[in-house]
Amino acid sequence: MNLTRRRGVTGLIGTALAAALALTGCSSTASPQRTSTSGDGAGLLPAAEGRTSYPLTLESPFGRTVLKKRPERIAAVVPNAIDTELLLSLGVKPVLSSSLVSEGGYLDEHGADDIETYEFAMGEEVPVEAIAASHPDLIVAVGWTDGLGGVKLADHYDRLATIAPVVTSPDVSSQLLLPWQDSIRVLGEALDLADAAKGVVDDNERYFAAVRGKHPEFEGLTATWAIYYGAANGLQYLSRPDSAPETFLGELGFAKNPNAREFKRDATVSDELLSKTDADVLLLGRSAAASETEMRELTGRSLFKNLGAVSSGRFVQLPPKTDDGGDLLWAITSGGPIGNKWAAEHLVPLVADAL
Template identity: 30%
Template structure:
């Protein structure tokens, strides 16, 4: 889905025990063991992919029909670009999610692995550039990870088959695995999607195994937004990377929901946990700075702060963004970058 201004919003680990698994995912398409094996497998794989077509997928606006395996793939969100790259596909056109700035590390790894050079992009500051997408003459358009499809679908569908969610509510609710799997079906790359998911799962499992001290520790994760401090690890939130690494939510999490998640400065004690992580993705536009929060006497009185089990998840470099919006390309990278931060916080360093 479209990301908040980088960061977000939402775009691992134990030393480098994760590195191979993380690289395998970020560099995509699974780790191949050698040239000879690749030669042996190429023809059957290609034949199986061709046999999978035509593909018909229901979407929230009707039906998507993909007659043959696509070669030229366009994307309409940063998250869809990540899906394509994770599957080993270089898009023919993609929005300029970085606004001309540096490409996130995890994405650059994939681009370099695929030998893609600089991606061809369009300026999306005013939304999807339909003319640029049409000029790229795509065989298919990926829109699994965008909030703008309600506006875009009617203008994109005449250009090429649009691969998107089957219910408008899914813009918010689908997991990255579900988005990846649907896109992979339309591209004839279902086997590759399974490899990507397995590699991500292995990276996380390896990090958890390397850090048994994480098991059972209660955590709070909070984000300083412009209008409020947001209790992100509320009780009904789907289990995310923290829980996959062995942590569990605090009892205070039961007081918060997706719609009721504001922590007032008078109630900072509700952030108390074995481990507290904060992030400031909006910089100077946030409610308050890290220095301002850390000088607050109530905040200073928290055991988690006094015992140095508190850490800031950096918003620079896209970690806060990727943590908020996990996808097929960034998930293992998040584990790689977040695990050392968590290890230090648990240790009280």
């Protein structure tokens, strides 16, 4: 497992996470260096709120560990780095993160550019040695669903628990992403930041309520969020039932698309299923794995042009990166509070123009 300062890694998330990690990961057993703020942990967490009592038993689907006192050094180990985003939203700086924290480009201003990282490859073992070398007194694995990144946390929980107490989400059985609101509440209790966690959730609700109030034209319309990954991985329907993109579209005011049921088990859009991507609004992203030529070929096909959203002009095509270098595709499909707000700021004007 290769440890490095946070660097850009091309990746996919949601249903196409496996393909991304297979393309971007690398392997080594190198150990991380301490971050500049490590020391005794000073500066890594906000002040305690005094609501959580320690020792605190951390229950998980795999067992339990006991957090004897408030932690200072936190290793965030979820492959897609959603746990790191949640920690940063609480003002907490982990001492270790998956390198995919770099993917969206929108977390730098929150301190993500100075976190020690490990590179994760699809199906690789959890980097136990790297985690131990970061000297954590809490390992955070909230947001790790069953088999995320080709790895089952259950297979590694016991080894991680020998290093430090481990906090997970209560239910990891989902094949899609867990609601970040549930995960951040778990973190808030473990870190004695329950009020801060509630504040992040409340702020998110206020923000999107304001978006809906400003754009009532979104209400009740259906929307599809799809990404084209080029010839290798094809077109993927990512606003599947109970997914992060579906939740994001709902926060903007859109209704659930009945067609999404067709992709509950498999997100791949075949020619036979292309008509099922139709909606009142079609949002189509192009990943870095797809060339502009491939995208033109896809959107130039008569099957595509005949979609109602396309023929009516309610079609928004998104590039791999925004003008400021961010990644809307990653932000929406990873489903965190910082990325969702950032994505809305860029996407809402485009959707409003299309309507």
